[in-house]
Structures are given as structure tokens and as C-alpha cells.
Amino acid sequence: MKTITVKASQSYDVMIGSGLLNDAGKYISDVLKSRRTVIVSDDNVYPLYGEKLKNSLESVDFDVKEFVFPHGEQSKSHETLLNLYGFLASQNITRSDSVIALGGGVTGDLTGFAAASFLRGIDYVQIPTSLLAQIDSSVGGKTAVDIPAGKNLVGAFKQPRLVLADTDTLSTLPDTFFDDGMGEAVKYGMIWSSELFELIAGGNIKDHLEEMIVKCIDIKREVVETDEFDKGLRMILNFGHTLGHSIEKTQSFCGLSHGKAVAVGMYLMTRAAEKHGIITENISDRLKKCLEVNNLPYSVDIPAETLFRNSVNDKKRFSDDISVIICRTIGKADIVKMPIEDYKKLVTE
Numbered sequence: 001m002k003t004i005t006v007k008a009s010q011s012y013d014v015m016i017g018s019g020l021l022n023d024a025g026k027y028i029s030d031v032l033k034s035r036r037t038v039i040v041s042d043d044n045v046y047p048l049y050g051e052k053l054k055n056s057l058e059s060v061d062f063d064v065k066e067f068v069f070p071h072g073e074q075s076k077s078h079e080t081l082l083n084l085y086g087f088l089a090s091q092n093i094t095r096s097d098s099v100i101a102l103g104g105g106v107t108g109d110l111t112g113f114a115a116a117s118f119l120r121g122i123d124y125v126q127i128p129t130s131l132l133a134q135i136d137s138s139v140g141g142k143t144a145v146d147i148p149a150g151k152n153l154v155g156a157f158k159q160p161r162l163v164l165a166d167t168d169t170l171s172t173l174p175d176t177f178f179d180d181g182m183g184e185a186v187k188y189g190m191i192w193s194s195e196l197f198e199l200i201a202g203g204n205i206k207d208h209l210e211e212m213i214v215k216c217i218d219i220k221r222e223v224v225e226t227d228e229f230d231k232g233l234r235m236i237l238n239f240g241h242t243l244g245h246s247i248e249k250t251q252s253f254c255g256l257s258h259g260k261a262v263a264v265g266m267y268l269m270t271r272a273a274e275k276h277g278i279i280t281e282n283i284s285d286r287l288k289k290c291l292e293v294n295n296l297p298y299s300v301d302i303p304a305e306t307l308f309r310n311s312v313n314d315k316k317r318f319s320d321d322i323s324v325i326i327c328r329t330i331g332k333a334d335i336v337k338m339p340i341e342d343y344k345k346l347v348t349e
């Protein structure tokens with residue numbers, strides 16, 4: 001088991017290891033004063049791990065209730081959020097009580113946003129059960145729900161009190177969701193660590209899973225500690241995301257999953273930057289091989305014009321310029337601000 005401490009506006013530990021859920025009650029009781037909590041989970045994850053978590057919490061005298069919602073991105077909505085607020089109110093949850101997110105990114109983002117806003121803020125704990133949530137979304141305090149105008153458009157920064165990443169939960173994750181998380185893992189290698197990239201590119205990542213998760217979280221820790229509120233450095237975590245979000249939007253969020261769309265976005269951006277002389281080293285071929293070895297896509301059947309159009313109202317756009325994340329070498333990312341016209345040429349020509 002490994003513990004990484006994130007020193008943000010509220011500091012907290014991220015614990016990573018096998019079997020953490022068995023002792024979750026103990027770890028959580030160490031950081032929370034109140035013994036009243038609500039587990040928030042979806043109808044896929046709760047049947048797998050809900051009882052185990054509840055028993056562990058009850059063994060250290062927690063009064064536990066559970067709020068279970070239908071799985072899927074469509075639940076990251078105001079409707080589910082309002083139902084959750086209503087449930088918390090009906091249980092007389094007070095400002096000293098807490099919520100616990102048990103699940104993947106949707107659960108973590110929704111629960112985190114409820115925690116940020118209910119009674120103007122209550123404590124929450126993240127127990128991520130997907131690879132993507134363990135290495136990315138559960139750490140760093142970004143919380144959100146979707147609205148019809150776009151994904152994650154309503155949210156808040158709210159750091160959790162504790163993150164428990166039990167690697168055993170990944171054993172029940174279907175392959176396609178595991179691969180999805182690997183898209184974000186490749187991103188961490190590309191933006192920050194050639195050593196991590198090589199570990200992932202070597203294949204057999206399941207033999208090095210805990211090591212990889214720890215490395216990814218430690219990179220996220222360093223980035224979040226430097227720029228918690230996403231005003232500068234943290235933007236590098238969006239490598240591959242501008243085109244990735246465009247792919248997801250073009251496919252009405254029913255095509256490639258997030259991590260896979262990011263994989264394609266990273267490759268297309270890197271290849272385009274090479275073609276336009278922004279990158280002088282040939283790294284796109286190495287990236288492509290790494291994606292292939294990890295069952296990740298690197299192309300998509302969408303015209304470049306459409307990809308461009310659907311990416312320019314991305315949250316990373318400021319006035320007539322756009323901030324594009326480019327890796328000029330493996331293990332290092334730059335934030336390149338350019339006029340939309342230049343960005344259009346980069347993506348379409």
C-alpha cells in the first residue's frame with residue numbers, strides 16, 4: 001500500500017493498494033469527525049462493493065445510508081443531483097456529516113459537486129473503482145455535472161478529505177473500461193514522464209498496475225499542488241482533450257468513450273504538430289505504437305473540419321485564441337496559445 005499526500009487548499013491522503021475497502025471504515029473514521037454518512041453509488045457498482053463498504057463503516061460506528069442511481073453519463077445531471085440533495089435533506093444530513101463517492105468518474109464528479117454545494121459544502125471521500133477515476137478524476141477536486149449545453153459545464157473545485165483507490169476493484173472492470181482508463185495513463189506519460197510512457201509502451205501493464213497508478217497519481221499531485229484552480233500548469237492535463245471532447249461531442253457521447261477519444265486526440269494533435277513543424281522529433285509513431293499495444297484507437301472517421309468546428313467552443317478557448325497542449329518530446333507538455341485561424345490550419349491542413 002502506498003500513500004500520497006496532496007497539499008492543496010485542503011490537504012488529503014490518496015491511499016493506493018489492494019484490499020483497502022476492507023478497512024475503509026477505519027481510514028475514513030481517521031479523517032472525519034461525524035459518524036453519519038451517505039454512500040453515493042450507481043446500480044452497477046453498489047451491488048459489487050456497497051455492502052462491504054457499509055459493513056466496514058458500521059464496524060466503526062458509522063450511521064450509513066445509501067443513495068443508488070442508474071449507471072451512465074446521463075445520470076451526471078441536474079435531475080440526479082436534485083434527487084441526491086433531496087435524499088440528503090430527508091436524512092437530515094448536517095454540515096458536519098459527509099458523503100462517500102463509491103464508483104467511477106460519474107459518481108465521483110456528481111458526489112463531489114453535491115458535497116461542494118449542499119448546505120454550502122460538506123465533506124466527501126472518494127472511493128474510485130474505475131482505472132480512469134483512480135488515476136485522474138478522483139484526485140484534484142474537480143467536480144461537475146453536465147447540462148444540455150455540454151459536459152461538465154456546471155461544477156466547483158472541492159477537494160475530498162480522503163481518496164481510497166483499492167486496486168482490487170479493477171478486477172471486476174470490463175476490459176473496455178480498463179482500456180478507457182489507459183488513455184489517461186498514456187497522457188500522463190506523454191505530458192510528464194518518459195519513464196512512465198516506456199512502462200506503458202512495454203505492454204503487460206497489468207503486471208505493473210499499482211506502480212503505474214501510483215506514478216499517475218503522483219504526477220497529478222504535483223500538477224494540482226502547483227495550480228489547483230486550473231489557471232496555468234494544470235491545463236497540460238488536457239493534452240488530447242480538445243480534439244477528444246470534439247470526437248465525443250460529434251458522436252453525441254455515444255461513440256468512443258472519454259479515454260479512447262483522448263487517445264485519438266493525443267495522436268491527431270501530435271501528428272499535426274509534427275506536420276506543421278511545431279515538433280521536430282518524430283514522436284507520433286512511438287505514441288501510435290503505445291496506443292496500439294494498449295488496445296487504444298488512434299484514428300476516427302470524422303472529417304477534420306468537423307473536428308475543428310466541434311472543438312472551438314471547448315472550455316479551453318479564450319476570446320479569439322485557443323490554448324493547445326502540445327508535447328514536443330515524450331514526457332514534456334507545453335501550453336501553446338494560438339489564434340483560432342492557426343489552430344484551424346493545424347487541425348485541418
Ligand code: GLY
Pocket residue numbers: 136137139140142230234237238
Ligand atoms: N482531469 C483534468 C484535471 O483534473 O484537471
